[in-house]
Structures are given as structure tokens and as C-alpha cells.
Amino acid sequence: WPRLSASHFASRQAPSRDAVRQLCQQCFSSPPAGLAALAQRVCPSLAAGPEEAEQLVFALHNLTRHVVYRGLTKAEDVLSLFPENFHQNLKNLLTKIILENISAWRNEAQASQISLPRLVDMDWRVDIKTSSDSISRMAVPTCLLQLKIQEDVALCGNSPVVSALTVELSKETLDTMLEGLGRIRDQLSAVANK
């Protein structure tokens, strides 16, 4: 959970409102992986050391995302996120900026949010069915396919749930599936060649 401390802002000149606004936007939009680079870019405009800039950027990223993903809408809720000794004016400014941007940021998050579960791994095996209750001797090959699926990351936060699904495909089903996959490949080639 974000640790915005007053010291991040205390020792330097307050940046302009617009600069703060822009910083909040950038911190919200950036994926976690891009924050370090963002910190480096904004370092000079903050007149802060690289470490401080990074801490600040991370804190703002977490704060803005927390507000959007938790669906906070009231000023009191946002204000309560700041630590007690936080610079009052800055706290109010940040809260104002965040509240102004909430619905735009929510749209942004939804547009990019991949809400379907993702495939993370896949294994297969071919078995030969030799006997069953309806026929005592046969030799029918069949495919067992195990898909490891991860649920929507945004919903699971830091502990994504991965489930394993095993499906069985007969030879006919596999042939049909391969036809479908072939069509997908053709469509992709057509797009790539445009």
C-alpha cells in the first residue's frame, strides 16, 4: 500500500499545479514496468534525486491505481489514504486532481483491461483406449490436453489464480480443431501481409 511521505515534497519547491496534474496522469498510465524509466524522465522537473523520484513515482502510481481499482469516489476516502503528517495543501491538490480524473482513468483501465483468463501453459498426452464397459477390446488413440489458465490479473491482484483444465479430443475433434487453427493462421498471415 502506497507510502507517500511528506518528505517527498517537503524539501523542494512545489511544482506547478499543471506539472503535478501531468505527473499524476503519467504515473497512473504507466505500467509497473515503466515506472523506473518514468522516474528518470521526471527527475529534473522535480529537482529530486533519482531514488526520491522513483519512490515518488511508485507511490503516485499505486495511489492513483488504488483509487480507480477500488472505485473510491469521495474526497474523504481519498484524503484518508494519505499519512497523517502529509503536507495539507499538497494533499488537497492531489485529491482534487485524482477526483477530477477518476472517470477518465477508469475508462482507460477498462479499455486496456484484458478481462478474459489467459493461457499460461499447456501440456498434452496421447493415450490408447483399450477397453470400456461397452466394448472389451479396442485400440483407440485419444488426446488429453491440459490447459493452465490464469484468471484476470486485475481481479486477483498479487495472487493470481491458476487453474488446470484437462480436455479430451478424439482424432476427429483434433482434425476439426486444426482446420480452425489453420484458418486463424491464414487470417493472421493476411493481416501481416497487408
Add this chain to the structure above:
Amino acid sequence: SSQQFSALTELLFRFLTEPKEVERFLTQLSDFATMNKISLGPLKNIVKSILLVPNGALKRNLSSEQVRADFIALGLSEEKASYFAEQWKVNSPTLTRLAVGQTLMINQLIDMEWKFGVTAGSSELEKVGSIFLQLKLVIKKGTQMENVYIELTLPQFYSFLHEMERVKTSLESFS
């Protein structure tokens, strides 16, 4: 009479090869009963017993010779037993295929649909403009169908395709 026997046998095998046509079978049976002036009740009982033979033969993978021998042991005339065994031979590929089709499958894949998606949002900057594949798998779990939705990146898709082609090669080598 042998004519009646062959007509009845034909009826039975038509039902066995299309086990879903229960109504039709029952209608044909009662027509047969009327035409030959046999009462339906006893006829149904006889038919039930006769039907046990092909089903048992399937389960035990009996040859037509064995089926013929079984019938003779049950008291049927050689002629009729041979006729039945012949019919069995002719129909057994279909019957075998049906029995195999009834064999237990675990979460059988019934259908697959797909569409492409494009990420355009700016809060995941590295994914701007990337294509991904959304698959919907229809799976039979026990008696119910379930839809499973999964997303794959393009590299995952190509890898999946490659693996499925390997599966096909493997399955073909066993056929």
C-alpha cells in the same frame, strides 16, 4: 418361419445401428406383430432376449463364427443362426464404432470458436496495438456443456498450433 425371422432380424439390426430411433423401432415391431398375428407382449420379451446377444457379442468382441455357435447352443436352427451371424458380420463395424463412440470421455471438447482482439489502451503501454486471440471452448462435463474462455498471445497461438500438429502426427501413427 425363416422369412419372418429374417424380417425380424433386419428390424433388430436397423435399431441397433441407429439406437436413437426408439419410436421407429417400437412402431415397426408392433407392425410386425400385427402382420404376423403374434401378440406384441411376448414378441417384445423375445426381442429383449435376442438384443442381449449382439450387445454381449460386442462387449466380448465375438467373431461371427462365435455368434453363430452361441445361437445354435441356444437352440436356434443352423440356418437361422447362420443368417443372424451374417447380419452380425455386416453390421459389426457400425456397431463397434457406436460402442467406441459411447466410451467414456473426460471433458470432451465439443466445439471451438475464436475471435481476435486488439489492445489499444494506454495504461499498459507495451501492449499498444498488439493482437491477441480469444478462444471459446465448448466442453462436455458429465452431462452439461460448459464454455471456457481463454486468451492467447500470438506467440502462444503459434506454439499451440505447432503442438496440436504434433498430436495429430502421434494420433495418426496409432491408427
